[in-house]
Amino acid sequence: MDVPASEPPKIPTFMRFPLSQAPHEPVRVVVTGVGVVTALGVGKPAHSEGFRSGRSAFRPVRGFDVSHQRARMAAEVDVPDILPSTQLGARQERRLDRAGRMLLIAAAEAWSQSGWNTGLDDLPVVLGTTSGGMSLGEEFFRRISACPSQNRGQAVRVIHYQPQRQVLDLMEAFDFSGPSRIIANACASGSNAIGEAFEMIRSGRAARVLTGGYDAISQLVFAGFDSLQALSTTSCRPFDAHRDGLALGEGAAVLTLESLPAARERGATVLAEIRGYGAALDLHHLTQPHPSGVAALATMQSACAQAGIEPQDIGYLNAHGTGTPLNDAAEALAINRWAGPDAPRIPVSSTKGCIGHLLGAAGAVEAVACILALNGQWLPPGCRGVAKDPACHFPLVEGPTFTHLTHVLSNSFGFGGANASLVISRAP
Amino acid sequence: MNRVFVHGCGVVSPAGWGIEPFCDVLDGIRHAERSALTRPDGAPLPVRRVPALEGRSCWMAHPRLRRAGPISHYAVAAAFEALGSPGQWVPMPGLQVLVCALCGGIGHSRRFFGEVLAAPSSASPILFPETVFNAPASHLGAILSNEAASTTYVSDQSGFVAALGVAADGLVQGRADSCLVVACEEADWVTAAAARQFSKGVPLSEGAAAVWLRRQPGPVELTAVTDPHPFVRGRNPAREAARIRKELGNRMGSISFTSGIPSDPDALEPQLGDGLAAAGGWACVAAIESVRRGRATAASAIVIGSNLQAIGAGFARAD
Numbered sequence: 001m002d003v004p005a006s007e008p009p010k011i012p013t014f015m016r017f018p019l020s021q022a023p024h025e026p027v028r029v030v031v032t033g034v035g036v037v038t039a040l041g042v043g044k045p046a047h048s049e050g051f052r053s054g055r056s057a058f059r060p061v062r063g064f065d066v067s068h069q070r071a072r073m074a075a076e077v078d079v080p081d082i083l084p085s086t087q088l089g090a091r092q093e094r095r096l097d098r099a100g101r102m103l104l105i106a107a108a109e110a111w112s113q114s115g116w117n118t119g120l121d122d123l124p125v126v127l128g129t130t131s132g133g134m135s136l137g138e139e140f141f142r143r144i145s146a147c148p149s150q151n152r153g154q155a156v157r158v159i160h161y162q163p164q165r166q167v168l169d170l171m172e173a174f175d176f177s178g179p180s181r182i183i184a185n186a187c188a189s190g191s192n193a194i195g196e197a198f199e200m201i202r203s204g205r206a207a208r209v210l211t212g213g214y215d216a217i218s219q220l221v222f223a224g225f226d227s228l229q230a231l232s233t234t235s236c237r238p239f240d241a242h243r244d245g246l247a248l249g250e251g252a253a254v255l256t257l258e259s260l261p262a263a264r265e266r267g268a269t270v271l272a273e274i275r276g277y278g279a280a281l282d283l284h285h286l287t288q289p290h291p292s293g294v295a296a297l298a299t300m301q302s303a304c305a306q307a308g309i310e311p312q313d314i315g316y317l318n319a320h321g322t323g324t325p326l327n328d329a330a331e332a333l334a335i336n337r338w339a340g341p342d343a344p345r346i347p348v349s350s351t352k353g354c355i356g357h358l359l360g361a362a363g364a365v366e367a368v369a370c371i372l373a374l375n376g377q378w379l380p381p382g383c384r385g386v387a388k389d390p391a392c393h394f395p396l397v398e399g400p401t402f403t404h405l406t407h408v409l410s411n412s413f414g415f416g417g418a419n420a421s422l423v424i425s426r427a428p
Numbered sequence: 429m430n431r432v433f434v435h436g437c438g439v440v441s442p443a444g445w446g447i448e449p450f451c452d453v454l455d456g457i458r459h460a461e462r463s464a465l466t467r468p469d470g471a472p473l474p475v476r477r478v479p480a481l482e483g484r485s486c487w488m489a490h491p492r493l494r495r496a497g498p499i500s501h502y503a504v505a506a507a508f509e510a511l512g513s514p515g516q517w518v519p520m521p522g523l524q525v526l527v528c529a530l531c532g533g534i535g536h537s538r539r540f541f542g543e544v545l546a547a548p549s550s551a552s553p554i555l556f557p558e559t560v561f562n563a564p565a566s567h568l569g570a571i572l573s574n575e576a577a578s579t580t581y582v583s584d585q586s587g588f589v590a591a592l593g594v595a596a597d598g599l600v601q602g603r604a605d606s607c608l609v610v611a612c613e614e615a616d617w618v619t620a621a622a623a624r625q626f627s628k629g630v631p632l633s634e635g636a637a638a639v640w641l642r643r644q645p646g647p648v649e650l651t652a653v654t655d656p657h658p659f660v661r662g663r664n665p666a667r668e669a670a671r672i673r674k675e676l677g678n679r680m681g682s683i684s685f686t687s688g689i690p691s692d693p694d695a696l697e698p699q700l701g702d703g704l705a706a707a708g709g710w711a712c713v714a715a716i717e718s719v720r721r722g723r724a725t726a727a728s729a730i731v732i733g734s735n736l737q738a739i740g741a742g743f744a745r746a747d
Contacts (some may be wrong), residue, residue, distance in 0.1 A: 014652070014653070014654055014655045014675065015593055015596060015597065015652060015653045016651065016652045017430065017431055017432050017596065017600075017649065017650055017651055017652065018430040018431045019430040019600050065548075066548075068547070068548040068549045069548055069549065070549075129582075130560065130561070132582070138541065140618075140622065141538065141541055141542075141618060142545065144467070144468075144618070144621055145468055145542070145545075148467045148468055148469040148471060148621075149469065149471070151625065154622075154625055155625040155626065158622045158625055158626075159735060162530070162582075162584075162735060163582050164582070164583060164584055164733075164735050164736035165735060167658075167736065168658065168659065168660055168735075168736065171658060171660045172660055175661075177658050177660055177661065178656075178658070179590065179655070179656050180656070180658065180736065180737070181581055181590070181594070182581060182582040182583060183579060183580065183581060183582075184529075184532075184560075184561035184562055184580045184581070184582045185562050185565075185579060185580055186560050186561075186562050192577075192579060196579070199603070203597075203601050203603075205597060219541075219544060220537070220540065220541045220544060220559075223540075223544040223548050223551050223556075224540065224551075224556035224559065225556075226548075227551045227552065227553040227556055228553045228556060228557070229553070279577030280575055280576070280577050281566070281569045281574065281575050281576065281577055281578050282575075283569060283570045283573065283574075283575060286492070286557045286558070286563060286566055286567075287557045295575065298575070414562070415557060415560045415562070415563075415566075416560055416562040416563055416565060416566030416580075417566050417569065417570075418562055418566075418577070418578075419577075420577075
C-alpha cells in the first residue's frame with residue numbers, strides 16, 4: 001500500500017494550566033492498521049480464516065509442567081523464531097520474552113498496514129497487559145530461590161519482566177517517542193487500552209495512538225486460575241448450560257488509531273471506526289461478577305450512548321463469555337436487560353471458545369476479531385455443539401455465517417470488577 | 429473549567445501513616461527507620477518499611493481488606509486522608525480513581541508462586557486474586573462504593589505524575605467531576621533483591637501517596653504537567669531532569685523535590701528510600717504541602733523513573 005508520508009499536526013502533550021485551549025468537539029476515531037497473534041496463527045489472514053470458521057486452537061500445554069494441575073489444555077502460540085524486521089538489534093531481540101515477541105510481531109503488522117512513518121516524536125502508546133514478561137519474573141524467582149547469591153542474568157530478567165521495557169522496545173523498534181500508558185485492569189485491560197486511546201483522539205489530545213494488548217501464558221497465572229477451579233477440565237464452552245470453566249490462551253493485538261480527518265488527509269485505508277467506549281467498576285467481589293451483571297449492563301449502555309446507537313443497531317455482540325458458570329450467567333442477564341426485546345435478534349458469540357481467554361490481550365484481540373468480521377461481513381462462531389443456557393435470550397453463533405454488519409459491540413470484564421465495552425463500526 | 433486544584437493529599441511512608449510524619453521526616457524532625465528483609469539464604473536486604481499502624485481506622489474493618497496485602501491497606505489509608513475522610517465515606521458520583529504501581533501485590537505473588545513451585549495442586553486460591561495489579565483499585569472502589577471506572581497503570585516512579593496529567597485532562601474535558609490519583613507499593617524480599625541489582629545505595633521502601641483533584645477552587649493549583657521524556661534514543665536521565673526543570677521554569681519562591689536522582693540536593697531518597705511508584709507520589713505531595721503550608725508560592729516535582737521516563741509537575745498557591 002502506498003500511503004503519502006504527510007503527518008498530522010503535532011498536538012502538544014505538555015499541559016500548562018489553566019489550559020488555553022477549549023475542550024475539543026469530539027473527533028471521529030478510525031482504525032488504519034491491525035496486527036494479531038494468537039494460537040490461530042500470526043497475522044490477519046490466519047485470523048480471518050480461523051475466526052470465520054470457528055477453528056479451535058487448544059492443545060496440551062507445552063510451556064511448563066501441568067501434570068499436577070486439574071486442567072491440562074490451553075491455546076498456546078507457536079511464536080515464530082524469526083521476528084519482523086524493525087530497528088531492534090539482534091541483542092535486543094534475543095532479550096525479548098515470549099510476550100514481548102508476540103507484541104512486536106503484532107505491532108509490526110499493524111504499523112505496516114497503517115503506513116505510518118518511523119521517527120515520530122509525539123506518538124502516544126496505550127497498552128493493556130496483566131503480567132508483562134511474567135515468565136522472566138518467574139525465572140528470576142526460581143533462580144534466586146535456588147541460588148540466591150548467583151546474579152548472572154538476573155538484572156536482565158528484572159528489566160525485561162516489567163511492561164515498561166516492552167513499551168520502550170516498541171518505541172525503539174519503530175523509532176518513535178511519546179507518552180505511554182500501561183493499563184493493568186486484569187482481563188479488561190485490552191479494551192480499556194483501546195478505550196483510553198480512543199478518548200485521547202476523540203478529545204483532541206492526540207492525532208494518532210498506537211494501542212492494543214498482550215499477554216503470554218505463564219505458570220503462575222495458569223496455576224492461579226486452576227487453584228480457583230476456574231479452568232475447564234473438559235472443553236471451554238461459553239454460554240453452554242453445562243459449561244465448567246475457561247481455558248487460557250495467549251497472544252497480542254495492536255491497532256493504529258487516528259482521527260478520521262488525519263487518516264483521510266494522508267489517504268490511508270480505514271478499516272473500521274471506534275464509536276463508543278464504556279467502563280465501570282463492579283463492586284461485588286474481587287473475582288466474581290455481580291450476579292445480575294449491573295456493571296456489565298452499565299458499560300454496554302454507556303458505550304452505545306456514546307456511539308449514539310441503540311441495541312437494535314448492533315449486528316453482533318462479541319461477549320466476554322469466559323465459559324465460567326458465574327461470568328456467563330451474569331453476562332447473559334446483562335445482555336438480556338441491555339437488549340430487551342431486541343435480544344432475540346442480536347447474534348452473540350465468545351471467541352474464547354476457539355482461542356481461549358487471553359487476559360490482558362483479550363479485549364484487543366477480540367476488537368480485531370470484530371474488525372475482521374466487519375470487513376468480511378461474517379460472524380465469528382464460538383464453539384460448536386453448545387447446549388445453550390436457557391438464560392440466554394439471544395442466539396449464539398455456532399457456525400460460519402455471512403451477514404450484513406454495520407455496528408458490533410465487544411465486552412471485556414475482569415478480576416477486580418473492571419468492566420469495559422467498545423462499539424466498533426464499519427469504515428465510514 | 430480549565431483550572432485544576434488540589435483538594436487533599438494523603439501519604440503512607442516509612443515515616444508513618446499520614447502527612448504529618450512525612451513532613452516531619454522531610455523537615456529533619458524525625459527519621460524513617462531502616463530495617464532489613466531476609467533473603468532465603470539469610471542475607472539481609474536493607475529496606476525502609478512502613479511502621480505498624482497505631483490504633484485501628486474504620487476502613488480496616490471492611491471485609492474487602494480481610495485478605496488484602498499491605499499495598500491495599502496503604503492505598504486505602506492514603507486515599508481516605510486525601511479525601512479528608514477518617515473512614516466514613518459518602519459515595520461521590522463522578523469520582524474517577526487512578527491507581528499506579530510498579531510491582532503491585534508482590535507479597536501475595538511471591539507466596540503464591542512459591543506454593544506453585546512446591547506443590548502446584550495445593551497452591552492457595554486465597555492468594556491468587558490479590559496478585560492482580562488492580563486489586564488495590566478494586567478494594568478502594570468497593571470501600572468508597574464508587575462504581576465509576578477505575579484504572580490501574582503499571583509504570584515506574586514517573587507513573588504518578590503521568591496519571592496526574594491524565595486526571596487533570598479528564599477534569600478539564602469534563603469526563604469526571606473529581607479525580608483521586610493513588611500510587612502504592614509494598615516491600616518484599618524478592619523486590620528488595622531485584623532492586624539490589626540496580627542499587628545506587630538507596631534502600632527499597634514502600635507506602636502510598638494520594639492526591640485529590642477537582643475543578644472547584646482549592647488552596648493549591650496544579651499548574652503544569654510536562655511532556656514525558658521516555659528513555660529511548662540514548663536519552664540520559666540526568667539530562668532529562670535538567671530539561672524538565674527548564675520546561676517547568678523557575679518561579680520566584682519556587683522549590684522542587686526530586687525522585688530518582690539520589691545525589692540531587694532536592695531528592696527524597698536519602699530520607700525515605702526508593703518507594704517505586706509511591707516515590708513519584710511522595711515528590712508531588714512534598715511539593716503540594718510546601719505550597720499549602722506557605723513555605724513557597726510554587727513548587728515542582730521532578731521524577732526520574734527507573735526504567736521508563738522522566739516527567740515533572742508544577743504546583744502553585746491558588747490566587
